[in-house]
Amino acid sequence: MTTAVQDTAIEPSASPAKFRAAMRHLTGGVCVITVGRELDISGMTVTSVASLAIDPPTLIVSINRQSSSWPLLQRYRSFGVNILTADQVDIAERFSGGNGLQGIDRFSGAEWVSGVSGAPLLVGGLAAIDCKVDEIVERHSHAVVIGRVLNLQQSACKAGLAYWQGRYVAIDRDEDAVRLAEVSLPTARALWEI
Numbered sequence: 001m002t003t004a005v006q007d008t009a010i011e012p013s014a015s016p017a018k019f020r021a022a023m024r025h026l027t028g029g030v031c032v033i034t035v036g037r038e039l040d041i042s043g044m045t046v047t048s049v050a051s052l053a054i055d056p057p058t059l060i061v062s063i064n065r066q067s068s069s070w071p072l073l074q075r076y077r078s079f080g081v082n083i084l085t086a087d088q089v090d091i092a093e094r095f096s097g098g099n100g101l102q103g104i105d106r107f108s109g110a111e112w113v114s115g116v117s118g119a120p121l122l123v124g125g126l127a128a129i130d131c132k133v134d135e136i137v138e139r140h141s142h143a144v145v146i147g148r149v150l151n152l153q154q155s156a157c158k159a160g161l162a163y164w165q166g167r168y169v170a171i172d173r174d175e176d177a178v179r180l181a182e183v184s185l186p187t188a189r190a191l192w193e194i
């Protein structure tokens, strides 16, 4: 259907600050992206991982091109997606760069193995997904990276880590299932309430 609206030039009016405030309402699962080989490794905490397609298994992640992980991802063309458990906030903080840790120092205090791609994979997360880069779309400050899943490991843990309203939030399938049954809506247990 053709309408006059389609022909009207729409100028973006949302400021970055307003957009950032709106996006704080979106709950994101917390992952650590890992890149590199052997001692030449780094990684970053992200909430932008999403499934792209189930068959073939592919995912996307949005990565800041100023981050220290970006050159390693381009060089080695592979990465790990490590989905964190509710009690891995310390790992999320190590990999968000706020504590000043860089490169390989972010990996201490947890157990890692090398995936078939060569990228480090976390032992003891909810899942560790080994990917090779399929395609990269660079836009503005970031790049959307499409990853083809090579291999993955899952744990039996039922408690995941989300980020919402600027805070880490634990979501436990067993504990929150009770409230879920009561109200038919997912609920989260905020870490600052524990």
Ligand SMILES: Cc1cc2nc3c(=O)[nH]c(=O)nc-3n(C[C@H](O)[C@H](O)[C@H](O)COP(=O)(O)O)c2cc1C
Pocket: 030, 042, 043, 044, 045, 046, 047, 048, 049, 062, 063, 064, 066, 067, 068, 069, 095, 096, 097, 163
């Ligand atoms: C909860 C959370 C989610 C984040 N999500 C993303 C993301 O999706 N993409 C991104 O580029 N940076 C994201 N960041 C920021 C990166 O973790 C941070 O900029 C990066 O680790 C800094 O890396 P560098 O010190 O290696 O440059 C997120 C940070 C936090 C705390």
